[in-house]
Amino acid sequence: MPRALWVLIIGMTINVTGSSFLWPLNAIYVHEHLGKSMSIAGLVLMMNSGASVIGNLIGGALFDKIGGFKSMMLGIMTTLMTLIALVFFHDWPHYAIFLTMIGFGVGIIFPVSYAYAGAIWPEGGRRAFNALYVAQNIGVAVGSALGGVVASYSFDLIFAANAFMYIIFFLIIYLGLKDVKSVKVHQQKETRTLAANAGNLANWHALLTLCIGYFLCWLSYVQWSTTIAAYTQKLNITLKQYSLLWTVNGALIVLAQPLLSLVLNRWIRRLKRQMLVGFTIFVVSFFILFSANSFSDFVLAMVVLTIAEMLVWPAIPTVASNLAPEGREGFYQGFVNSAATAGRMVGPVLGGFIVDMAGMRQLFLMLIGFLLISIVTTAIYDRKLKRATKQEKETATIG
Numbered sequence: 426m427p428r429a430l431w432v433l434i435i436g437m438t439i440n441v442t443g444s445s446f447l448w449p450l451n452a453i454y455v456h457e458h459l460g461k462s463m464s465i466a467g468l469v470l471m472m473n474s475g476a477s478v479i480g481n482l483i484g485g486a487l488f489d490k491i492g493g494f495k496s497m498m499l500g501i502m503t504t505l506m507t508l509i510a511l512v513f514f515h516d517w518p519h520y521a522i523f524l525t526m527i528g529f530g531v532g533i534i535f536p537v538s539y540a541y542a543g544a545i546w547p548e549g550g551r552r553a554f555n556a557l558y559v560a561q562n563i564g565v566a567v568g569s570a571l572g573g574v575v576a577s578y579s580f581d582l583i584f585a586a587n588a589f590m591y592i593i594f595f596l597i598i599y600l601g602l603k604d605v606k607s608v609k610v611h612q613q614k615e616t617r618t619l620a621a622n623a624g625n626l627a628n629w630h631a632l633l634t635l636c637i638g639y640f641l642c643w644l645s646y647v648q649w650s651t652t653i654a655a656y657t658q659k660l661n662i663t664l665k666q667y668s669l670l671w672t673v674n675g676a677l678i679v680l681a682q683p684l685l686s687l688v689l690n691r692w693i694r695r696l697k698r699q700m701l702v703g704f705t706i707f708v709v710s711f712f713i714l715f716s717a718n719s720f721s722d723f724v725l726a727m728v729v730l731t732i733a734e735m736l737v738w739p740a741i742p743t744v745a746s747n748l749a750p751e752g753r754e755g756f757y758q759g760f761v762n763s764a765a766t767a768g769r770m771v772g773p774v775l776g777g778f779i780v781d782m783a784g785m786r787q788l789f790l791m792l793i794g795f796l797l798i799s800i801v802t803t804a805i806y807d808r809k810l811k812r813a814t815k816q817e818k819e820t821a822t823i824g
Contacts (some may be wrong), residue, residue, distance in 0.1 A: 428554060430545045432601030436594050437538055440501075443590025444531060445568025446583050450576055451524065451565040458580060459517045467773065469521045473528035474770035478763045485540065487533065489752055493541035493595020494602050496755070500533030502556050502596050510587040515584055532766065543746040543754060545605065551689075551696065554746070559679060564623030567680040568673035620793020628812045629750045632757055634806040636764035639741050642707060643768025644775065645792040646734070649727075653714070654700040654774040658788055661718050670727045677731045696740050696747075697807065703736030704800045706794055715789045748810075 426434075451473075455466040480500070487496040505527040514523070541554040544702055568590075575582045657667050693699045710729040742760055749757035779788045 426436040426547065426553070426556065427546050428462075429605040430542060430549075430556070433541060433545065433599060434540060434556050434692055436597040436601070437557060438564045439590055439597060440534065441561045442568040442571075443564075443587045445565045446572035446575065446587045448591070450572060450580075451582065453454025454580060454664045455520065457734050459520060464760045469524060471770055471774070472521065474766055476525045476764045477532035478770070479760045480529040480534075481536050481763035481766055482606030482657070482756075483759070485536040485755040485762070488537050488540045488758070490755075493537055493544060494598075494605065496593075497534060497541065497598055497602070498549035499621065500537060501532075501591065501598060503533065504530030505588070505591045505595055508584070508591055510580075512584045512588050512591060513604045515581075532762070536755065536762040539742045540746070540755040540758040543758075551739055554681075554742045556692065558739040559682060562675050562678045563684040566672070566679075570612045570669070571613060579812075592754065622819075625750045625753075626814075628750060631806050631810045632745060632748050632760060634802050635741065636743060636761060638673065638704065638765045638802035638806075639737075639761065640768045641795040642704065643696075643706070643710065644736065644772040644800045645795050646730075647772035648776045648788070648792065651773040651781050652785070652788060656780075657723060660718060661725065665703025666720050670723060673727050674731045678735060680761045681732075681735065693736075697803065699736050700740045700744070700803045701800060703740065704796060704803055705731045706733035706736065708796045708800070711789055711793050711796065715786065715793075756824070 451470060451641055452466040455461050455469055461469075484496060484500060487499065507523050507530060511520070511523045512528075522535055538557060542549075571586075572583060575586055633815060642721045654667060655731060660665075689699065706729060710726050710733060713722065713726040713729060718724055744760060745757040745761045746754060776788060779791060
């Protein structure tokens, strides 16, 4: 990988580590330390996610207009200045306001990082996006673990630690990428070749169709940290055991990369097939959950779920990069990230409503239905694109 991509990967690891000090504890802080109801805590988190959706779209558009470095620095500075303010003002309503601003700033950073990775190493294909995905999971694992330790001493230290990590992130990106020139070169990839002359409308239709399934998949996935977390408590699975499930998730994502690369290179070379296999494995994981009643059942479901996300999460940004017309790479990554963020925003509200009205088993059935739709949208997302390409070829032949 190019040196500049390593700088971006290290920076994003630091970024996510800092963010992970705070995000798992947001609801606890609003409810227990600020004395607000869980409904208010949920509203604050929804405001954070909503601001992230807006940030995703703006960040992607900024990448196309002013480039990766300036866009990244804008997102970092927005987040950093807010985090510094949060160190000194974290009472109500400052906390809710600043958390929303943080969501906006972080929302800018993520699509820019993916578009930047594709621009820095266009020939790397899915490897560039997979490296970012693994880096983020390392950050989540380290940040969540350290955040719990720091919070046990003082919540004030959480805010200071988060701001400190972002200062390091700022320095890494500023010093490491300020002189990097990234130019998108012609890519001989499956979807790029397919889309070369198909027209922007067909590309956009393909992305929109793909993101419908991506949104539904994230809506389902986020239940693991919301409704499923509460469900495990009713089955007398301890918080320590539940936390161990996420340790399994993070460890498997990092340690299984060599095996994943072997499988992809030998049997699942096409991105579309990779996504279809991944979504199918997602369905299997929720079928396991449907009848799960012991800790070992949940471990099995988590292992299967992790295999699925390892296939799907890095593939979607790769396809978006391949579909993006010249000069629209940032917007396409912004749209993909906003679809995922919207799923994380809507998922807890919808999941909680279904559980209250009908119960967990009905929720699992609904989620399986959503994931089956994801399989369908992935199977057909490039149909118009192929048709448009075929028409272009026929027109060129006649001409």
